[in-house]
Amino acid sequence: MSRNQSFVRKVIYIAAIALLLLPLSALSQPATVGPKDRPELSSRGGKLSQLRERYNLAQAKLGEIDPASETMKLASLGLRGVAANILWGQAHHYKKVEDWDKVELVVNQIIRLQPNYLKVWDFQSHNLSYNISTEFDDYRMRYVWVKKGIAFLIDGTTYNRNEPGLISEIGWFVGQKIGRSDERIQFRRMFKEDQDFHQVFREHGVEVDQIAAHGPDSKPDNWLVSRLWYNKASDAVTSLGKPIRGMAPVLFYGRVPMSQINAADAMQRDGFFFEVAQQAWEKAAVEWRTYGDRELPTAAGFSVRMNDREQLVEHIKELRAQIDEAASGLHSKLRAEKRDALPADQRAVLDKPAEQRTADEKFMAEYAEASTFPTTDEMLAKAPREARPQVRRIVDQIINDERHIQEIDRNRTVVAFDYWRTRVQAERTNEARQARNDVYNADKLKETGEKFEEAKKLYERAWDTWAVLFKQYPELKDNAEARDLIDSIANYRDLLGQLDQPFPADFKLNDLLDAHYDGQQLREQIRLIQGGGPASSTPGQTPKPEETKPDEPKAEGDKPQPPKTQPPKTEDGKPAEEKPAEPPAKEAETKEPEQSGE
């Protein structure tokens, strides 16, 4: 090969390289942001950069690129998967040998290798906040690790901007992990005071200083802050059109009003019952209504609104009336026939007034009622020939409405829509607030061992109010949330024991006790101790003898008591608070906590 040929070949190579650089540049040129006054200097960058922008991957613009992440990805020389795999193994090993600092280190390396793999953020944040935090005995350390998990998720949002799932998870951790853990009292207290952590939120666009995020003490409340994150996640979906990842829309959107409900509930648990709590419940009611009005996509291909159910039911009734009109009472006639064809016991239950039915009868009545409705085929078959086209049209509408109701019911069941709607309505009433206030104060008095008689009065007043509320809002009674009240009833039972008084056989909330396992157990204990007292009236749900724990130490109130009712003894050396009838001034004193709490 002559020297000349070699030179020509080199020139061709260089030219080919230069040519190849052009498409490469078009593909990978980073986006740039020009000065505000000269936007023409901004560039959207190459194809890859535009794709990153479209999918909201953070590394779209120069300056947003994380050098450590990029270098690590490059340094792994295409073996990123292998490197990540080894690191995952290491993270597991360090977790096993309780080397938490190293777990954190390795996790931070993993995310540099896999910053846009959303499951990594989900998994490892849960690892930090839930799994590792509980390994510490000291709740302060637990809180530190809960925060690490939340901060980790917040980091994730810088790599994956406006990703609704990640943002919503931050809200979930801030709300549920801080507000529902065993250490929630301590966690909530620490969160309120944690200004450095608040600063992290501010830096990521969640303004914790606004009143909407503040609890009654004018400090950030974890539930209300979580609500801000949920709102941010909802905005990403509604305003930016981002898809909801791995969660049903009904659950995703339900997090916003639920955080408001949880905030209102937490205020009451902290001893705030009146003005502040009332506002919080009012707001919760509005948010629940808004939530019910939100269009939710369904798998059936159409959207529904949960609040539409009642309207649709009314509409179906109207349509059935129209069938009667068009086909000379066809619907009513068919229904009457089907009702007559029911078995005798089902007919008897239907004839019985609704309020007098037992739980089983209610269930039977619902079933019988449903089977009295004629099917569309039956109506079409029995309709006069000339009315059939019109009947068919109406029947089609009924079918359509029923499909909507079916989807609405599915969504409503998932989020216990009816219960929470009733709950927010009930909690707004003065009676509910007063009843909760009484129970709270009575529990406090019982806990501090002061003024037992006054505590008893408060309890009894609360039970009276609750009985009225349960009658007005029966859904409240059956939900698991009502179990908190059973704990207070157990306190009341103990208190009566302290006062040497039996638990009343005709206790006003026996229905509530029967509706829950804890309550049934409580009644069974009372029955065993008081001998032939009120046993659970729910058939088949009485706990078996082996389910009770006779060996466990019992509270004083569990000791066998004489059936007779006696006034409290004053000469038996018990504290003076057992004396009946505290002066009214003292009563007023006991109400101070909730007033000062406001």
Place this chain on the structure above:
Amino acid sequence: MALENGIPDFWLWLFGDPAKMSLFQPATWGFLPGTIAIGLLLLLVAPFCSFVVASFQYGPSEAFYYVARAMFSAVTDDLPRFSPRRTFAVARLAIQEAIRNRVLVGFGVFVILLLFAGLFLDVSNSNPARVYLSFVLHSTNYLVLLMALFLSTFSIPNDIKNRTIYTVVTKPIRASEIVLGRILGFATVGTVMIVAMGLLSYVFVWRGLSHSHQIEVASVSEETAADGSFVRAIGTTTFDAHHRHTFEVGADGKGRTNVVANHWHEIERRPDGSYTVSDPKGQLVAKAPVYGKLQIYDRDGRPAEKGVNVGNEWEYRGFIEGGTPGVQTRATAVWTFSGITEEKYPDGLPLEMTLRVFRSYKGDIERGVLGEIVIRNPNPDAKVKRSGPILFESKEYVAYNRFIDRELNAEAGGGAESGKIDLFQDLVDNGRVEVEIRCVDAAQYFGVATPDLYLRPADATFEWNFFKAYLSIWLQMLLVTAFGVTFSTFLTGAVAMMATLAAVVLGFFGEFVRGISSGEVVGGGPIESLIRMIIQQNVTAELELNSVAATVLRSVDWVLMSLLTAGTFVLPDYTQFDTATFVADGYNIFGDLVAQQLTMAAVYLVAVTIVGYFFLKTREIAA
């Protein structure tokens, strides 16, 4: 710091534990018997192998003559006429060669790593000192080993390839001098590099961890007496270096912050009411703990091999059940300490604990789980058998200091005549004393392992500990250099490098190889693993092959794994040289461990140099 392999004991390591030693388990032999066994085996096998190889070329009688002459002349000729001057001359040439080969590139890479370390290091970690120290020690270690690998393995093969070796071997120089000279030369280059990297690392760590805070004036709350004099102040520092502290200052104007990110600061209140904050304290330490021997007793008070397992996958710690001592439970953990004298511990015992807590119910989470410390006399016939209980509240994941005063309360109803007893007069028996830990809260548990309770009379200096860690790296570098030079005496450069690398890898993963061989690690040997990878079959599933094929490949694997396993016993165990964890965790590297490392390095260096000498000598014969 968890010591999963127990606390090192040099003599036990050297001679083996007589209680556990078994003739058929080489792992139990101890280093010295193992070395003698391998040495004897090599002394028999190596000449025989040389004889067989030489026989093919020269015939048996000539081969016997060559092998005998090589061995004989080594003792009669090369050893007595060994010249340090010529060795140093070769070493000097090796240094020059290394510099010519741009060995400084390795150092440049290290400097670049340090410059950009801020991007990679997780400085917001709960223990930043550990992050920094781990980083510098491990990066130095890997870079130095890599450099030693490249430097040592290509030198002699290149000389032979370029025929420059003839300019040396035609001079009156011996093979031993060439091998040793090269090792010395390259080791010198490595030493200079390690020293430079060590100094740079120290500055890097020190600067990286150095920070200060100001006082948040608005947070300070001061208490004053009726006369207006200052009583105490509490407050918080500013948020710097990813953290802030709370602090408390006493009436003397001196105080300290709480421990965050594994350090604290001293705070001083000046007469004018302003505050000064010191540099961080307690980050760069080298605790020198004195460990005892642990014995756990179960709930019935019987000695137990291990404590209760509370469901942890990691069985390092055993747990003792809590409850009213002697009534609900007799479970205790007892550490026996030796060498306890008045001279060493004039004021009492400086105990430190790193216990774990397991709660079987929530209890009062505002406080830790309650426990008791009892100091016991190990002599069952002693008049005073134990002190009264000293109550403590558990603290997890921190070293919890608890100083045990010399004057102790007597046990109620014990043998003491008065209410007070003296630690040394009443409880120490021939320099031995027992420390008993028990959990007082019913149905809660304390997790214990031998290193979880120790005496901490005084710390070693951090700088000395840092030096010892670099000494470990230096010893590793020496070994890799020696292996590299030796392999390069009979292999080409690339092959020698691969062989040295294999020796290092086998040295780092010896336990894993033995695990595969014994079946503890599932997945099978090299052939089975390869097939599993190809057919994408899980390691725990039975191999989907017919029984004949499976038997054949497992037999091949068995042979390969036996060879590899034998290799792990012959090659140095590099994990024994990993002391970075000690320095990073703030623990002094045990003297026994350093002695082990020095012994291992010396033995391997001598052995490998001798082997290298014979190979080069044989090669000369062949040439």
